[in-house]
Amino acid sequence: MLLVVLLLAGAAPAALADKVFGWVERATIEPWGVAVKAKLDSGALTSSLDARDIETFEREGEEWVRFRLKLEDTASGETFSEELELPLYRDLRVRGAGGRDERPVVLMKVCLGDTIYEEQFSLRDREEMNYPLLLGRRTLSHLGLLDVRETFLQRPDCNEESRLREHEPDELSEGHDG
Numbered sequence: 001m002l003l004v005v006l007l008l009a010g011a012a013p014a015a016l017a018d019k020v021f022g023w024v025e026r027a028t029i030e031p032w033g034v035a036v037k038a039k040l041d042s043g044a045l046t047s048s049l050d051a052r053d054i055e056t057f058e059r060e061g062e063e064w065v066r067f068r069l070k071l072e073d074t075a076s077g078e079t080f081s082e083e084l085e086l087p088l089y090r091d092l093r094v095r096g097a098g099g100r101d102e103r104p105v106v107l108m109k110v111c112l113g114d115t116i117y118e119e120q121f122s123l124r125d126r127e128e129m130n131y132p133l134l135l136g137r138r139t140l141s142h143l144g145l146l147d148v149r150e151t152f153l154q155r156p157d158c159n160e161e162s163r164l165r166e167h168e169p170d171e172l173s174e175g176h177d178g
Helices: 002-019 137-143
Strands: 020-022 024-030 034-040 047-050 052-059 062-072 079-087 090-096 099-112 115-124 133-135 145-147 163-165
Touching: 020 024, 024 133, 034 062, 047 062, 047 099, 062 099, 079 099, 090 115, 099 133, 115 137, 133 137, 137 145
Parallel strands: 020 145, 034 133, 047 115, 115 163
Antiparallel strands: 024 034, 024 099, 047 133, 052 062, 062 079, 090 099, 099 115
16 A cells, blocks of 8 residues: 555656646747746736736726737747727736836636637836746746746747636736735
């Protein structure tokens, strides 16, 4: 019996090996397949995406957000630019060294490994940041293990048949980050 337990215990890390992510990973923004570098940040609760010209507006009694993605596709080196209009999921209040900030949050999809994740993304101009995409704890909790010593352990490999992990509202949806 002890031998079986030891064999099973040894197999568990091997089974998780394909679900270990480094602190920086390659990802694609879906449905366009734009390749970006993503920082996996356990210090942030909500993920953040580089967006420009952000404005909220009303459509049929609902709040929406209009913004422009301007991302360098790391696979091709080309600039991807697209104006989007998405429903506002919620407003996010952030406290940091620079004071308080309020940001719109939308639901978008990102491919990491072989899975597409629909997640909450706060929109902000990240042009001065090293990474256009920051993945916070809400997203990290769906991925697997985070090895903070490593980078680029997974390659995005998604297509129409890839598994989609749809967004699930949680008790942390309201409130603030930071």
